[in-house]
Amino acid sequence: MALQPAFRFLLRHLPATISSIFPKLSIPVHRKLSILNSSSPKPISPTTQITWRAAKENKLVSDKDERFGNGTVSSAESVVNSSTIAAIVTSLCGPPAAVGIVRLSGPSAVSIVGRVFRPASKKKRRGPDWSPVSHVVEYGVVVDSHGNVIDEVLVVPMLGPKSYTREDVVELQCHGSEVCLHRVLRACLDAGARIAEPGEFTLRAFLNGRLDLSQAENVGKLISAKSVAVADSALAGIQGGFSSLVKSLRAQCIKLLTEIEARLDFDDEMPPLELNPVIDEIRGMLQEVDDALETADYDKLLQSGLQIAIVGRPNVGKSSLLNAWSKSERAIVTEIAGTTRDIVEANISVRGIPVTLLDTAGIRDTDDIVEKIGVERSEAVATSADVILMTVSATEGWTLEDEKLLERIQCNKSGSSSTPGVLVINKIDCAPSSLCDWVNTLSSSFNKHVFTSAVSGQGIPDLEAAIIELAGLNRIPTGGRKWTVNQRQCEQLVRTREAFIRLKSSIEEEIPLDFWTIDLREAALALGQISGEDISEEVLSNIFGKFCIGK
């Protein structure tokens, strides 16, 4: 509709003061017919003081088609009458905090959280829907749309009106790292939330009568500051690759709408529409959106970096590798197996991407209680890292212990998503190169293998290249799509993608042409952040500009 989604919500949430003045009466017909009496006098011209009563109006709000199930909509969605916003409300600047908070506010806040949150308590898990008690903290995990666990969280539900915005508010207390917070937020957006505009929680609080009048000015300033910010970012985005992608996608949507709607309004004057190119174009657009969303993931990578766990049997040179790679003496290196007991971190930069190397205790069965804990930690790190470097010694070759260790890591990763693994054959300086034979037999277990020598630094560049390739960064052509996608743009793309997927299924189910326009319009709306009428007007002028129609 006419309003940007960001503002749609606001419109209804103002206290309906008028309704308290007039009584509500039941209606004899099955339809809502509300009468607005506006009796405020309105001066007709500055010269005359004569006023007349503004026209009284009956407003017909038949938001129901009488035939359609008497207006009762079976889906739970029927109560949703405004958008639900979400944002990370704790600071992301400065050193990472221990805890970060993602806040949701709006009528479907509870149902959205219900979709991403799995309570730890089994009792609570039983019900079909998550139905929290207001102001009672719950513990559990957040999962993404594929069901993978993202983070463990504390959930604080604050149901309206006893909340900051007087709407249902749910806060997810996550781990403070930026990656966690962004992943949780993304899950909420995927589940139907909309990213909040700057200051929108406060704006809602004000419009819902929460703040006092003196604070209104601040809200006003906030909004105008936001407009400036929007203008700035819009300006900044003009040259950006992302905006040109959005522009071209939007133009394609409008073009297709033009093609279709011209045929709907001027049926007998147009040549029939070739459907196959249209379908191809829609598929192409979906692909582009998917690609762009993938870029969004790389973008997060750029911001948050990679975690690389170095695992292996004791004394294969893991710590030496870390030291050689980070060009430091971060880890203690001895000849004694099991020197490293705890996780040792070193931060390096691989082609501009921040990488955290995690040196782990050598994994083996041990009775030493300290080492045992170290081994457990190693395994835990291996499950959560972005890339695993499985290190073996070139001198010893692939041993039975290595085989066991590989199984152990793989079985810990019970999930379907497998962390990419690199086989690092270390100590290559101490062994003849005739060992290559066994490496090839293992190619199915690892994405890559690299020969290194931690002592001489040989093979480190190969390792870096392998990492870059595994993280998929080599797929971003330099100079081509070298732009970043922020959370908001990501949301835009997610909405666009949803619309395209619905459109695709409409096409597959051979739904008539008119229905295609619904989702094309929605895609154009999501891409353009402009009102529906503007699209109508644009489509119309395109129709008249492009086609020779009219009788």
Place this chain on the structure above:
Amino acid sequence: MATTLSLHLTRIVSQFSVPSSLLPPLSSAKQRPQLLQCRLRLRFHGRRGFFVSRQEAPRRRFSIFASTTSQDWDKHSDASNERYDVIVVGGGHAGCEAALSSARIGAKTLLLTLNIDRIAWQPCNPAVGGPAKSQLVHEVDALGGEIGKVADRCYLQKRVLNISRGPAVRALRAQTDKREYASEMKKILESTPNLSIREAMVTDMLVGKNDNVEGVCTFFGMNFYAPSVVLTTGTFMSGKIWVGKTSMPAGRAGESASHGLTEYLQQLGFETDRLKTGTPARVDCRTVDFSGLEPQHGDEEVNWFSYDPDYHLEREQMCCYLTRTTKSTHQLIKDNLHETPTYGGWVEAKGPRYCPSIEDKIVRFQDKESHQIFLEPEGRSVPELYVQGFSTGLPERLQLPLLRTLPGLENCSMLRPAYAVEYDYFPAHQCFPSLMTKKIEGLFFSGQINGTTGYEEAAAQGIVSGINAARHSAGKSVIVLERETSYIGTLIDDLVTKDLREPYRMLTSRSEHRLFLRSDNADNRLTPLGHDIGLIDDRRWKIYLDKKARILEEKQRLKTTRISSGDLTAEITEVSGQPVRDSSTLESLLKKPHVQYKILDKHGFGNNLLSRMDKECVEIDIKYEGFIVRQQNQLQQMVNQQHRRLPDDLDYYAMTTLSHEAREKLSKVRPRTIGQASRVGGVSPADVTALLIILESNRRRAHEERKHQMLTSIIADASQEVSESPLKETISP
């Protein structure tokens, strides 16, 4: 949302109010001298040949609340003063619907027209319906209007367009017999109780001291009084027709324009502008060789505009024909471009984009070698053929040679030349969505005066203004159809909100909610309202309720009836390309692609009690349930948000947080709701948020002031009680 109140209640209340029409118009006498001057100045423009003065318009039965006083007043009437509840000026498609709805509601109505023989004339294409326009016709019918019934009765050919493109864009189009149409409509008007018709040219308004309308004055000096006046002047206000470079003042070819009214309304402060439209030449069908032309037949199964089965009477159909422009057409136009108004440069106004002249098409689409031209009959008893797609501004001497370049028309004779007409209109932001003007209470505008084009658009506005004029004169609240509930609402919302640059034609792409605004559910959307208002009688109401019940029952039956595999499932598998599970419900079968209700009928699983229309409704409801529910949810959200009312007395110029453009535009349009404000061109979402913040701040401030006042008055009361001082009177409010 503000208050919810039964319409019945308001109606009862209003029965007791005294119609303001009975009060003598005191102020009009004062204004006369000035008005006379204005008329004298303009008298020379009038070119009326003769005038049949009718002493007394036939006044038949009276409405319940008007009757006692009217009879009373009749006894000492003088011929120059006549009182009505509603006066409708203009007898076109807007005027007819306005007069009929007003009279049927019970208001004593007078229809003033320049020429009684031209009532409900179709001066351009004698066709009703088409995409989006057909929805308007269905909606007018659902409310109790007439256009659909007359079109159903007078059709020459009917076709459903967009059949396979979705239920929301399916559109019925009827070619009508233009003479029959006019005479049918005239008959209906003449036989409607409470309605008088009279020939007159209205030149002035009578305006009361509260800026309320009190009646109209005619060119020949008659005064007619009414508290509600509907202006539906079409292309007649200062109309001027053009053929080539030659022009003359006229509303339509051969009919005199109406002068004086524009100037008078301008004096009252109305803003006016000019629009231009045109109509192509007519040729004699007896001189056309149809043998080589592609015929275009009507549908075998005829569909109807009206929901009233009493009007579903099939008749023989006529054929339309298709021809094309040729190389010599294009050459002739290119050689004579300097003779056309647009390219010759003597007319700046461009015609509507959806109705380009043939020279426009050829200049703008140079690579197109040929353009389609439709030949459409104008009636069963007239030889005229309408040459659709062939509007031109070329002079008359070139028009026949141009026509003769078309295959089949090589030897044609032209009956009427193509001409363009320009006329005054009043940008409709000067109206409320009830179509009452903001400046003059009781004055309503409808049809081309608001900048629209098309019979259907006119009829849609006509019925709304007729209803509201009658309700206004009876002291009832006026009715507004919302954008989301109807194409009529969309039309009016666009008119009162947006800037027009060309005559406004309804198009499906103008409605964001079109899936919901289908022709098959127009009665479900609007007939209950028509019934409440008093335009749908008990018979129609029963038909409606029965139909609704039948459809609901059938949907229930389809939901609960399960079938085992057999001929039906085999055919459905074949048609849809999808497997059918055992003991599927009939409903689930209907949801499959390409499966129509007909297949159920064919295998004996249909319901014979249902009409074809009913079955279509059932099929649509079931097949597209998912889409409809989704749209409905979005709509509900939107309605709640957008229908927040804006106070009438907002000073937008004082709102510094709004952009300058928004301040200007909002002051001009003065939107009624937040939703409307957001649709005004140049108002950004940030402006809307700023507006919301201002409203909320104002509300809080007012609240605090009230509290403060209450507090001070309590303190004052307390001090009075204590002191009993002599200051008491000055302190107390």
